[in-house]
Amino acid sequence: LNNIATVHIVLGRYGRAVDLLNECYELCEQIGDQQGLGVALLNLGYSHLMEGNLIPARAYLERSLDVFQTVDYEYMALMARIFLGQVAVQEGQIGKALTLFRGVIEQSNATQIWPLVVQGLTGIAAVWLALGDPVRALALARFVHDHEASNLEMQVGAKQVEAKILPALSAEQIEAADSLKASMQLDALVEEVLAMDVESIAD
Secondary structure (H helix, E strand, O other): OHHHHHHHHHOOOHHHHHHHHHHHHHHHHHHOOHHHHHHHHHHHHHHHHHOOOHHHHHHHHHHHHHHHHHOOOHHHHHHHHHHHHHHHHHOOOHHHHHHHHHHHHHHHHHOOOHHHHHHHHHHHHHHHHHOOOHHHHHHHHHHHHHOOOOOHHHHHHHHHHHHHHHHHOOHHHHHHHHHHHHHOOHHHHHHHHHOOOHHHOOO
């Protein structure tokens, strides 16, 4: 059920995904499947996030993070932090969002979990947009979309960030973003993000 719900999420059918995930949650609770329970909570949180329902999104994601930490499922715990960072961006808590994204990128880079490094950078693109730098944000979103470690879900997320940026940019700014994207390197981006000063960003 979790896998089927994920397909609906990628296709933007969030209502159907939530129905399936509620069924999955109840089933996992009945059989004591803690990992499955955590994944259902994570996907419920993400579905609500995509629909703009930030209060239930945060609640589900925080619960999923607790489950993943309890069962020592590092990869999914990092995913939960990425989604919590996306909630924080939408709530205007940019410093909190940067702290979450930077922590994920630092830990994933240290353990060479490249897909999570790249997904964390999607969050950084949203941070740059919130900080008033849409050209760099667009360049990074397009870098994430085209990176070899990016899966379909990450590409969808990058496209969503891009869709928020494009209407406000001129043709010259879009050209500048593409030029910047061509010069981007993953290791240099990670170094830049880890050097960002969280304390200078007021929520």
